[in-house]
Amino acid sequence: MKEEIFSQLRDALFFFEIEKARELAEKVVELGIDPVEALEEGLAKPLREVGNRFETGEAFITELIASAEVMEAGSEILNKEIVRRGANRESVGKFLIGTVKGDIHSIGKNIVATLLIASGFEVIDLGTDVPTWTFVEKVKELEPDILGLSALMTTTMVKQKEIIGALMDLGLRSSVKIIVGGAPVTKEWVEAIGADAAGFDAGSAVQKALSLMGDT
Ligand code: B12
Incomplete structure (x- = not known):
């Protein structure tokens, strides 16, 4: 299940599907999947891949921007969950x-x-x-x-x-x-x-x- 959601998140990033990424991020939260892992595997890694393709001329700047927007949309939801999970700790x-x-x-x-x-x-x-x-x-x-x-x-x-x-x-x-x-x-x-x-x-x-x- 977890791997399937990560794979769908990757696809959402590659195909610039902002709403889909939001829905999947909500699903990660609902199912209690580790939000840090979802962020790294589902969004950050594929975004770096787009960056590498941009460097080699295989991707355009517009694609880089669109993928980054998907990452931001998904990470907004996942970040909230990461903070929620760590709440009520003493300030270090x-x-x-x-x-x-x-x-x-x-x-x-x-x-x-x-x-x-x-x-x-x-x-x-x-x-x-x-x-x-x-x-x-x-x-x-x-x-x-x-x-x-x-x-x-x-x-x-x-x-x-x-x-x-x-x-x-x-x-x-x-x-x-x-x-x-x-x-x-x-x-x-x-x-x-x-x-x-x-x-x-x-x-x-x-x-x-x-x-x-x-x-x-
Ligand atoms: C997304 C992205 C963008 C987005 C940024 C959106 C946003 N809101 O951040 C947009 C499309 C706007 C963009 C613009 C540009 N980009 Co850009 N971008 C990227 C890309 C693909 C991914 C960066 C990213 O978000 N990675 C995912 C996150 C999770 O990883 P991360 O940033 O590395 O952060 C991790 C660690 O580095 C570390 N970390 C980061 N910060 C900190 C701080 C502290 C204190 C600590 C401890 C750790 C830490 O922890 C993080 C979490 O794991 C990279 C490619 C790459 N391989 O990095 C290019 C890249 C950085 N961009 C590049 C370029 C050239 C540009 C532009 C100049 C393009 C252009 N021609 O206009 C502009 C620059 C605008 C500017 N003045 O800054 C180049 C830089 C090349 C170089 N000179 O070094 C890269 C490397 C792409 C490439 N291969 O050519 N970009």
């Missing part, structure tokens, strides 16, 4: 997150934010295309335990470095742990820019965040 820490300037990719960041909330973090999401200065101001104002920086493009990941540099210049770097993420991020990049950790998927992002809280 304050997590400030956003996608860097010049980058409007939000899906991965939103999944990470959802799983962090489900794991007990208080999450403040600054959204996408966030200027370096806004990250710095918000760190000063809100004093989060962890700052999460999402960048999905090789052209925008440099902003992660810029933000860390700005925090260092203002003497704020040691006040906050920094975890970076997004498809182009590597271990080498983390070391090169002086971040504390990287999350390569939502599960590892939560694990790293919890272990960073242990270090504070």
